[in-house]
Amino acid sequence: MGYCGLEAAESRCGIVTRSTGSWYDVLSDGIHFSCRARGRIRLKEVRSTNPIAVGDAVLFVPEGPDIGVITAIEPRRNYMIRRATNLSRESHIIAANLDLAAVVVTLAAPPTPLEFVDRYLATAQAYGIPQLVILNKQDCPEEQDEAVYLGIRAIYENAGATVVELSASTGLGLERLCALLEGKTTLLAGHSGTGKSSILNALEPTLALRTAPLSESHGLGQHTTTFAEMYPLSIAPNTYVIDTPGIKGFGVIDFDRHEVSHFFPEIFTTSKQCKYPDCLHNTEPGCAVVAAVECGNIPYSRYQSYLSILCDEGGKYR
Numbered sequence: 072m073g074y075c076g077l078e079a080a081e082s083r084c085g086i087v088t089r090s091t092g093s094w095y096d097v098l099s100d101g102i103h104f105s106c107r108a109r110g111r112i113r114l115k116e117v118r119s120t121n122p123i124a125v126g127d128a129v130l131f132v133p134e135g136p137d138i139g140v141i142t143a144i145e146p147r148r149n150y151m152i153r154r155a156t157n158l159s160r161e162s163h164i165i166a167a168n169l170d171l172a173a174v175v176v177t178l179a180a181p182p183t184p185l186e187f188v189d190r191y192l193a194t195a196q197a198y199g200i201p202q203l204v205i206l207n208k209q210d211c212p213e214e215q216d217e218a219v220y221l222g223i224r225a226i227y228e229n230a231g232a233t234v235v236e237l238s239a240s241t242g243l244g245l246e247r248l249c250a251l252l253e254g255k256t257t258l259l260a261g262h263s264g265t266g267k268s269s270i271l272n273a274l275e276p277t278l279a280l281r282t283a284p285l286s287e288s289h290g291l292g293q294h295t296t297t298f299a300e301m302y303p304l305s306i307a308p309n310t311y312v313i314d315t316p317g318i319k320g321f322g323v324i325d326f327d328r329h330e331v332s333h334f335f336p337e338i339f340t341t342s343k344q345c346k347y348p349d350c351l352h353n354t355e356p357g358c359a360v361v362a363a364v365e366c367g368n369i370p371y372s373r374y375q376s377y378l379s380i381l382c383d384e385g386g387k388y389r
């Protein structure tokens with residue numbers, strides 16, 4: 072990190088592993104520092120509710136053996152961002168400097184709408200982050216509908232993502248997952264209760280992260296994890312996974328109408344055959360994308376998700 076040498080001698084570089092909004096855990100040469108942020112650290116390019124995110128590389132001045140003050144953020148290589156809350160104009164950076172964006176999906180317990188998955192993947196695609204879809208709880212009969220899964224695997228492999236069937240409870244698929252995570256920093260996101268923290272516990276049992284059953288009354292997760300946190304895995308060097316609080320919706324940020332199709336790889340490929348080069352694949356004549364949806368070559372659910380982002384004027388949030 073070349074910028075370090077430019078600052079005062081007592082400054083150190085580190086990676087933010089946890090953020091509560093007012094305090095940040097910073098890992099530097101194997102030591103955890105609890106840091107505040109100095110005054111107004113704001114990145115010019117994004118307006119967000121959290122100027123410093125998990126995964127950020129920062130410069131800080133130690134003020135004791137394990138405390139310090141963050142003075143600067145290194146430019147981000149990429150990040151995952153979403154609308155902070157429904158109808159909000161502000162955005163929330165989920166994590167920065169990622170090698171892999173994983174979404175943990177269950178279809179039944181709890182149900183994950185495919186539109187949520189599509190919006191997450193489109194955001195990762197927009198920032199050039201490779202994508203992984205983890206279909207968890209494969210030991211549960213209600214998650215195991217093979218026809219559905221074969222369909223989902225095909226949909227997302229066709230969309231450029233890697234798909235893994237997993238059971239955090241039985242360990243099914245864990246070896247394959249480990250191989251995909253090795254040497255990378257991976258974001259684990261998804262609805263509450265899909266098993267993100269359970270997956271981390273399966274990967275690294277000593278973590279013993281808190282997990283909780285779905286609520287009996289409505290069958291949804293109980294928002295057990297409250298802050299994003301990055302954990303090193305002992306399976307391989309330089310391997311980190313970020314556990315995050317469950318999120319209900321994924322409002323995309325700042326997609327230009329003409330750019331949306333670029334973030335749906337299979338739609339983008341097909342769009343080269345549209346009659347008009349500026350086709351938005353909505354009501355235009357001679358649209359190759361609509362034709363591909365009609366004959367089943369592009370999944371209807373993906374096209375619906377594309378349209379919902381395209382028509383997102385009112386700040387719809389899913």
Ligand SMILES: Nc1nc2c(ncn2[C@@H]2O[C@H](COP(=O)(O)OP(=O)(O)OP(=O)(O)O)[C@@H](O)[C@H]2O)c(=O)[nH]1
Nearest residue numbers: 239240264266267268269282283284294295296317
């Ligand atoms: N049967 C089965 N249950 C699982 C599996 N993975 C997680 N669970 C259960 O699902 C429930 C929720 O798991 P958590 O790991 O707390 O889910 P989470 O995604 O971290 O939830 P939040 O922190 O609220 O976002 C717990 O009761 C887990 O034991 C699995 O592969 N199979």
Ligand SMILES: [Mg+2]
Nearest residue numbers: 267268295296
């Ligand atoms: Mg959790």
Ligand SMILES: [Zn+2]
Nearest residue numbers: 345350352358
């Ligand atoms: Zn078109």
